[in-house]
Amino acid sequence: MLKSVLKIIKPVIDMLTPSCEIITQKISKSMDAPLTLWEKMQVRVHISACKLCAWYRLQLLAIRRMITQKMNQLDENQVTEGAQLSPEARQRIKDRLNRETP
Amino acid sequence: MLYRYALWRVSDETVAEDLVQDTFLSALRALSDYQGESAIRTWLVSILKRKIIDHYRHKSRINAHEPDHDFHETADFFAEGAMKGRWRPDAAPRDWRKNPEAEIETEGFMQVLHACMKKLSDGLAAVFTLRELEQMETESICKELDITASNLWVRLHRARLQLRKCLERNWLARENT
Numbered sequence: 577m578l579k580s581v582l583k584i585i586k587p588v589i590d591m592l593t594p595s596c597e598i599i600t601q602k603i604s605k606s607m608d609a610p611l612t613l614w615e616k617m618q619v620r621v622h623i624s625a626c627k628l629c630a631w632y633r634l635q636l637l638a639i640r641r642m643i644t645q646k647m648n649q650l651d652e653n654q655v656t657e658g659a660q661l662s663p664e665a666r667q668r669i670k671d672r673l674n675r676e677t678p
Numbered sequence: 679m680l681y682r683y684a685l686w687r688v689s690d691e692t693v694a695e696d697l698v699q700d701t702f703l704s705a706l707r708a709l710s711d712y713q714g715e716s717a718i719r720t721w722l723v724s725i726l727k728r729k730i731i732d733h734y735r736h737k738s739r740i741n742a743h744e745p746d747h748d749f750h751e752t753a754d755f756f757a758e759g760a761m762k763g764r765w766r767p768d769a770a771p772r773d774w775r776k777n778p779e780a781e782i783e784t785e786g787f788m789q790v791l792h793a794c795m796k797k798l799s800d801g802l803a804a805v806f807t808l809r810e811l812e813q814m815e816t817e818s819i820c821k822e823l824d825i826t827a828s829n830l831w832v833r834l835h836r837a838r839l840q841l842r843k844c845l846e847r848n849w850l851a852r853e854n855t
Binding site for chain 2: 594595596597598600601604605607608609627628629631632634635636638639640642643644646647650660661665668669672673676677
């Protein structure tokens, strides 16, 4: 009897209190699309009680900010660190371009 | 500059070199169309961006029929059984007490990110690069890679789970030593 009742109410409980697995999907989705009001509420309630998911959300946002900042610097040519084309690679490209030039 | 731009986005030296070469070849062929409205560098970067998208679209097509447990498997991160859906202790986020953003100028965040991205499957690397590094809108990524929005969200979720964990282990751990 108890098992049958649990079987019926479990989906309802799951819907009201989604797991970390579900909440992290919604946190990720929130970075790409607007969440519904219900989803926003589920995330808010969950992270107020789950520090791991709260950290997860903050860390994803921090990673995005760091990438954006670094890529903007790179695009503005302010970044000089990192690899450069080797002299051999430059020569290979030059040779190919020379062959293509009429 | 073009090489570095490509390398950050494809995480492979040979591919980056090929993309730069293809960019110069395309530019050479289209030189008569160049109106001089933008700086030559901007024009070359716009050609390279297109090449990078094509590169990922091609890879995405090649791997379209491969089994994609990668996109659905979350057992590495979340528990099964009685604790189903909770963070596994070995995969749970740790407290990043020290503000990592303060270190961005001096530490090799991008190098570690780069190394972590190399560990992603092609399908995950493609969506993460186009979304976070190229900063493309989700609709455009779906169109370019011919995938649905839900498929994109699943792939991005999976990529973020893996990259966050990899960064925590390899970059943050180094920062705190």
